[in-house]
């Protein structure tokens with residue numbers, strides 16, 4: 001089957017009944033976004049440049065040379081967007097704080113106008129009965145900090161801790177749930193090794209240094225949030241751990257899969273949840289001349305007790321031994337694809353969650369992102385003008401069923417945030433890839449519900465009423 005055919009597969013799950021999901025009445029239902037992807041207002045009220053402003057204005061870095069200068073103009077339309085969350089009856093909204101808006105340059109005092117925006121957002125959410133879940137760092141490092149070495153410099157971890165204190169000091173009386181980092185794998189590997197994300201560097205040893213400094217920053221930030229926020233603060237971190245399957249049963253394939261699991265899952269979860277780096281991974285990194293820059297006491301800081309673990313899941317990886325020492329990703333031609341094109345494999349989510357439960361003394365888990373980009377331009381519109389995005393609806397339904405299966409196997413998953421509340425700036429792909437459950441017309445900034453949003457809303461309500 002060609003890629004095009006696989007992307008156009010008819011939706012076998014349309015009409016999945018909300019009642020079919022065996023989730024508890026107190027399961028948390030939410031939607032997520034991040035600052036650079038939706039806010040716009042890039043140079044307003046004292047905000048300075050982040051690495052994503054610089055990178056997205058580098059010709060050729062982003063598809064169509066798109067950037068986040070305006071994005072969804074959420075900075076100006078925030079009350080309207082919160083009203084959408086309310087209309088959908090969601091319990092929680094996960095957003096991120098723009099570091100260069102709150103603390104331009106990444107050092108020194110807070111920018112009052114920047115913090116005011118999040119103050120208003122939090123009050124608007126609480127006024128509508130929606131719990132704010134704040135992510136501290138969703139990739140928009142102040143450019144000045146990058147100029148000083150970025151995440152490959154140890155000092156950036158301490159700067160994140162200062163930022164955490166500013167944010168929690170102002171919002172911590174009302175924001176209960178804090179996520180220190182979103183997907184440190186992407187910040188480090190896509191940003192510093194593969195160069196397809198900001199800051200666009202391609203130096204493997206710098207990426208490895210970034211991993212450690214991000215995790216150190218997480219631990220320091222967690223301490224400062226707990227000190228600055230109310231004693232009710234709940235602190236967690238969000239990973240996108242890979243769910244790896246070996247392509248075959250040959251020892252070489254099994255070893256390659258173990259290696260990929262080390263680089264994509266254990267390298268992050270072991271230090272945070274077990275207080276140590278996996279030896280096979282550190283040996284491999286040393287062998288490649290890219291040691292983790294660990295200093296005495298770091299692992300104690302990194303392994304702060306967590307109140308919850310955030311897990312983002314989109315696809316799984318099938319891995320075979322490569323010609324070189326590098327594991328090789330093998331496409332699964334039997335699986336349908338999203339527009340990214342990412343393989344759709346809900347069982348991978350069950351297996352990932354069960355694997356975390358098996359391998360770690362994990363705190364309660366929340367799925368802090370899950371969703372899919374599809375080409376919505378081919379969707380019909382209903383009489384009320386809402387987009388009938390049946391494939392996204394099916395994707396959400398099938399992945400929520402996967403969460404329910406993990407729970408049935410003993411995993412303490414307590415909530416689910418759809419990625420994303422609305423179509424937005426999808427990083428290197430620009431505005432061409434739409435993950436929203438709400439459609440955004442970027443020319444007019446008009447928002448329009450999609451059927452996936454209605455399905456999520458009905459399912460949340462039906463589950464609560466069970």
Ligand code: IFM
Pocket residue numbers: 034037183312369419426427435
């Ligand atoms: O849009 C991103 C998000 O910012 C981080 N997780 C994956 C999403 C889809 O690529």
